[in-house]
Amino acid sequence: MRLRTLKLRVFAVPVVALTLLAACGSDGDKDIANTQPGATGTVTVFNAMEPEEVTALQKVVDEQINSKVQYKATIEGSSQFEEQIKIRVQGGNPPEIAMYPQPGTVVELGKSGKAIALEDMGFNIADMEKTFGSYFMSLGAYNGKHYGVPTNINLKSMIWYPKKAFDAKGYKVPTTFNELITLSDQIVKDGTSPWCVGFESGTATGWPATDWMEDIMLRTAGAPTYDKWVTHQIPFNDASVVKAADQFGRILFTPSYVLGGAANTTSINFGDAVAPMFTNPPKCMFNRQANFIASFFPKTAVAGVDYDWFPFPKMDQPGDAALFAGELSVVFKDTPAVRDFLGRFAGTEVQCASGRSIGTSRISPNVNVGGDCYANKQLADASKVLTAALKANTARFDASDLMPSAVGSGSFWTGMVKYVQGGKNALAGVLSDIDKSWPTA
Amino acid sequence: MTATAVAAKKEEERKGGWFVRITIVVVVLLWTIPTLGVLVSSFRPEQLVDSTGWWTSLAHPLRDAEWTLGNYRSALSTGGFGNAFLNSLAVAVPSTVIPVTIAAFAAYAFSWMNFRGRHLMFVAVVGLMVVPLQMALIPILRLYTGGATLGGVTVFPDLDLGGTFLGVWLAHTAFGLPLAVYLLRNYIGSLPSSIIESARIDGADHFTIFWRLIIPLSVPALAAFAIFQFLWVWNDLLIAYVFLGGSHENRVLTIALADLVGSRGENWHLLTSAAFVSMALPMAVFFSLQRYFVRGLTAGSVKG
Amino acid sequence: MSSSVQTPPRGPILVPEPPPPGHARSLRATVLRVVGAVMVPLLAVGLLWWTLDFLRDSDANRFLVVGVALVVGVLGVFGLFWSMNRVVDWLPERFQEGARPYVFVGPALVILSVFLVYPVINTILISFKDAQSKSFVGLDNYKFVFTDESMLRSIRNTVGWIVLVPLVAVTVGLAFATLADRLRRGEAVAKSLIFLPMAISFVGAAIVWRFIYSFRPEGFGTNIGLLNGIASGLGHDPVPWLQERPWNNLMLMVIMVWMQTGFAMIVLSAAIKAIPDEIVEAARIDGASEMKVFRHITIPTILPTVVVVTTYMVINALKVFDIVFVMGNAEANGTEVIAERMIRWFFIGDNNGRGAAIAVVLFLAVIPVMYWNIRRFREQEAIR
Structure with missing residues (x-):
């Protein structure tokens, strides 16, 4: 079963990602989702980040998102992410959003109906494919629907x-x-x-x-x-x-x-x-x-x-060629606040701010985030290599995370x-x- | 004590003295050296910890460059430790008291009351020690967040216990109960039947016997189990994570420690100091309960 | 043991319960009793419920929560038992003896059923299902458990763990407790130092042993692990201790012995101290050697406790997972154990069925230990 979905996923990758990547710069600054009415409450974002990373990213989120909206988003990192998220999801107590380093798991979540499809939340997939490239988007797709928003990418090569x-x-x-x-x-x-x-x-x-x-x-x-x-x-x-x-x-x-x-x-x-x-x-x-x-x-x-x-x-x-790893953000609870948060968080403005924060050391999968968004030359160079390989369709996700x-x-x-x-x-x-x-x- | 007894005691100490003392010292050293390594390292600068063996610093106890309080400073200043300490306390104290009470009642019944199938029931309870708690977490969390129904009948109400202290206490109580019942049943069951029988003859009912007689007699066993349970809960990471979560408001000390180090272990040198910070309270508890293990307490309480 | 303990004091502490209601009592008293029988537990439950609601509020002040929790934990739980006991008092007399034991064991049984028995049944069920717990696959998972090369190795290794770890920990614990009992000074300190590892969280223990087993080959700096420090001090090349088969299994067992001996020592020490002085003194006066006292008085008296401690150690060794899990890639090092395989398949290998089937093997492995315990307890009750 797993095999079939993986095949599907890989062959669904259009080779045109590149042209789209090149073309999207012009309208790239618009957020992928508009501010939602009634976006209140809390949004917990669970992930496997390092403690320093969590602190730095929380600061970015506080400045760029929490200060502008009616809800509060919290970044929660755990060194026990894999075990914890499995227990919480299967135990019926998932966080609003979890960032998965393994696309294979995201597909399983879509298959088992635990994750909520981006299509069902009103995200425009075509726009997202322009923003993140369709290869990365396709990694979190099952049965024609997408379950993961790329929110981080890192270069391994x-x-x-x-x-x-x-x-x-x-x-x-x-x-x-x-x-x-x-x-x-x-x-x-x-x-x-x-x-x-x-x-x-x-x-x-x-x-x-x-x-x-x-x-x-x-x-x-x-x-x-x-x-x-x-x-x-x-x-x-x-x-x-x-x-x-x-x-x-x-x-x-x-x-x-x-x-x-x-x-x-x-x-x-x-x-x-x-x-x-x-x-x-x-x-x-x-x-x-x-x-x-x-x-x-x-x-x-x-x-x-x-x-x-x-x-x-x-x-x-x-x-x-470029070998990369990254995170797909998966939604478990569909609320206006979650939609609004994801739209803002994956958007160019917040991604650029997070690239500029030294503590996060994050590279954005959002292609509109230019080299000048990064805190240092090392990160900017890495993002350049990634973009070039994505354009040549020679960038591939870490195989062990896909198997x-x-x-x-x-x-x-x-x-x-x-x-x-x-x-x-x-x-x-x-x-x-x-x-x-x-x-x- | 007669004069012969005193002489015999003297004799015994002369004979066993040196052998006993040397053996004790050797075992204590073997057991302490691993911890000593971390204790020494916790006072050494990060570069030294990583570049030379901890024992080399012992060779220069007075050289200033060998020692620092920096590890303690940075571990404690990371923030949220005070809150995590309180949370650990809020988890550990009730998670110790509740199972001790429930287990003591059960252990009394298993020892001194007659009812059908008590052997089988008791052994089933003890056998539950083998259940790996990892396998129990998902079903329990499901009960906490959605309750359970069987053929339309609610067998477990939806209490919405996820993320609450009560949920953690109940889970710790359950995981601690088998060992508690086992230890206490062993102790309470070995009390002389003459005590219970004469109390029965005096007209005391089970509840009175248990509360006025058995509990005071069982203080050493209760204290021993209380220590283990407290340490276990205090050092637990998994249950607290699952039922309370790792957010800054709710996390316990062990989670704060794990967060300090990070999943790739870049800051593991901070653990040297943090491990000792988190040990402080359990050791204090141990020392304060230690007096319950003093010789003669059992006999004394009976003699009145 | 019974000979030494005197008859308990009579009088004030053992107040007899009031006599049960007779036919002569007035109707009013009966009504009051019935109302009381209903109201007392209801009030108790109501009170517990109210505090439950308060305790569920995670925003409440932590100090207040700890305070309320203590009160509920001690008084609430006691009150629950007390009121249930009252209810039994109001039952017709012929039911009282039958019902009372369930007041005592009831709460424990209820909690255990919900938190442990139900998960066990759930585990057994999914052990017959596929990786995602969707459809039944018969005995496939069990076939895997008993044919997979790595699984078989884990079973072999686990046998080593459940024999060696309890053996060493109980022996050292007993010897230490006996010897420390004879120290004139410093007993508390010596015992505390043996007990110390139990106060260290597992995260801390992993660091402790890193400073023992750490390995750095030539070029990667000085060895900071004690064992390799000693090795290079003696002029040997550093050794990757955790990779040396099959000794690496022993290296890992040492960690568990280190952590658990304190438990054995404390419990056994309490049992030794409970032996009445009179018996030991009498034997000494009769000229018995220390060895004889140990063999003929100490050992028989504390035997039940030795059984308890050994059982606990065996079960813990059966369940050991974190030591093996964090100390390297078990499959590559040949250090797999059953519980570690269970966690790996369930949480990392994403195969609920296999993980559950391995857990069921653990449940079954405990049956012989429990059978041995039943026999011990029957013997104990026959002689007391």
Whole structure:
């Protein structure tokens, strides 16, 4: 069942997203919903954000929304989001709005009738597709109706490097994977391990490795094959997946490439993994991680001086690909206040304000939010890369968040851990195990 | 005590003294060192916590750069801790008192009253200890928010208990009851039957016996369970989250702590201090109830 | 034990109830009694309802809520029992003996039925349904439980947990309680330090053990975990403790032993202290060695308590989940346990059916423990 909806979802993506994106700048400033009469009461927005993020976003909401309306919107973050939201929704006590990082769950909510379709609340889907791109909108669609409003997006295809030491050595930012390998060899020759890698993340250990796989898959096999992979139209041990894993293995298993050796990476916390990049001299030159990793950097490190990032380089496919993750806001209680809040919150004005707030570090999925809305160059650059890839229809959502959770939050993580620990010989077994774990119904 | 007894006691202390003391010290050290690591770390600056082992600071106890109160300052200044503390108290105190009372009555009945199926009923109650509370949360929340009907008849009224203290107390009461009944039944059931029988002969009914005789005799057991239940509730995160929520007005201390750290764990060094802040009250409770475990209390209360 | 405790004091504290109504009583008294029988519980319920309404108001002042809650918790619950007991007093005499036990156990049974029995039935039901609890799938979920490689490993690991953790925790707890009892000074402090881990929330405990097991390979800085600190002090390479199969299972069990020994120690210590001094002294005067006193007096007297503590530990070990859950990817490390699988499938794997079927396995696993308990209690009642 799940499989079918995923297929539907992916094939419903019109390739015209781009043209629309380019065209919408002119009328983009109008909010996607008008102020509702009788919008009073409270709106609770439940999500998985970090505490600092919640505080910063609440401030934006207070200034931009609560001060102008008759209701009060509260942002509530939880480190236990996944478990909590499931209990609250199934227990009949959901918040008004929840921001889901996993589109697959949003589709399930639509299917089970727990979520309220945007169409039924009077949102103009055509307008929204212009604002957010139809690929992102389609991720939360089931049976022709849409259940999720994109309210956040973050770029995963980023490689961070210690800029000062990197420049001092005379290294050049690579634009192709082969250049990246050549440069890595050069760094080894210069006596440093090029890569800092950490896959440990408690119970979710292995997820950073799935991001690697996805980034490479998107660039070796291309977006259409990536979509088939996500929906299990090709087996998980398909030749294209094997090829991507082999490329990943070139980084992992080449001697001296990975600081501490590949087998240890599953014991190194992904947040701790960046530390050697900031010693003097740095013990490694690269760390591939999403934009949030900057919050793990030493507080004294200055963006653009001590560190910077470049996009994950091109591989076999032409064009700039981008792997991203994000949130879809789902409505559980349809009130005038909720409609009004969503309209304002996803609108350009509030999104721009939230981009400008340093504490939120949020990138807006709203394409009308220009680069000048962002607090720093790093975020603005990331948003530029995202927009470009969305235009080329080569931007894809994190595959593990789209796959059924038994795979995407289970066997895929575990399988990657086994691959990293077991080396190249373990690959065939790992991929076929993941394939077998795919739910049949 | 006779002279021989005194001599025997002396003898015993001479024999067991050193062995006892050394064993105790070794076990205590083993049990304390893990916590000590966090206690030491809670007074170290963030960079040091992350770059050298906590034991290295013990080598320089007087060096100023090794120590700081910053972790405590930033954990406590994050805001909302006072409110969270009060909420924890509002959750924990009734969630301790109510199950103790209900369980004591039940334990008395299971020990000293005759009714059909009491063994089976008792074992069923104790067996319920195994129910993982995670599996119970969704059904309970559904009762709280919508009640339950069976064939059109309301079997559980819609009390709208979601997000209320009462809802949390009832849930904690239920989850604490099996252990409470079990512990108290073990204690109350082992009281000598002669006491109860002579009280019956004097014409006392069950209620009087229970309230005037059993309760005073059971203070150590009641205190022991009260401590466990209080600690359990105080440290609980899940039930409070589900039934009270994580909003700033309603959240309890454990949720405030979890929020402090964040889901990716960037601020985990703050936990070192926060963990000790949240331990303060439970430890105070423990120390204040400790005297109930003193030797001879049971016998003394009977001797009058 | 019974020999040592004296007859309870008679007189003032045991006031006999007034005699039950006889035929000679006037009609007015009967009416009053009936009205009273109805009014007292009604008033009690009314009062509880009113406070309930107040307590439901989440905007109320926290101090006031705590105060009212305390009053309701102590007086309200007591009043409930008291008034129910009164109602039974007014019943015809031949029903009184039969009804009274239910006054005592009734509230506990009602609460447990609603909060635990009903969820158990619900769980059993959905264990026969599919992932979304929509349609029945027969025994499919159970087939998964007993064939999946990771599930089988979790069952094996859980057996290890329920044997080793109670064994070590109860043994250490009992030994410590016995030895601490013989200290002349410092008993309270020593016991408190063993008990300390119970006062730490799980979030805190996770940090505590991070400072023990933390691992950093060459290049990622000094090891801040105690074990690896010792290892490098001895000139060894750091070890990823939580990845070393099968020892990582033991590493995790150590955490639970650390957390739970305090419970065993406190309960057993209370039981040891309840042994009347006279018995122990008499044995000593008769020349019994300390070991003999322990084996022939202490152990038999506290045996019921040892059973209780062991049962509790076994059930807790059966339910262990958070330790395994936060200390790494259990499936990759081979440290799965039953309850951890249950949570994973139910909440993360989005499969209600499988999660529930695993929970049912937990329910079934407790039956032998309970059977053992029934037998113990029958024996206890036969001899007291």
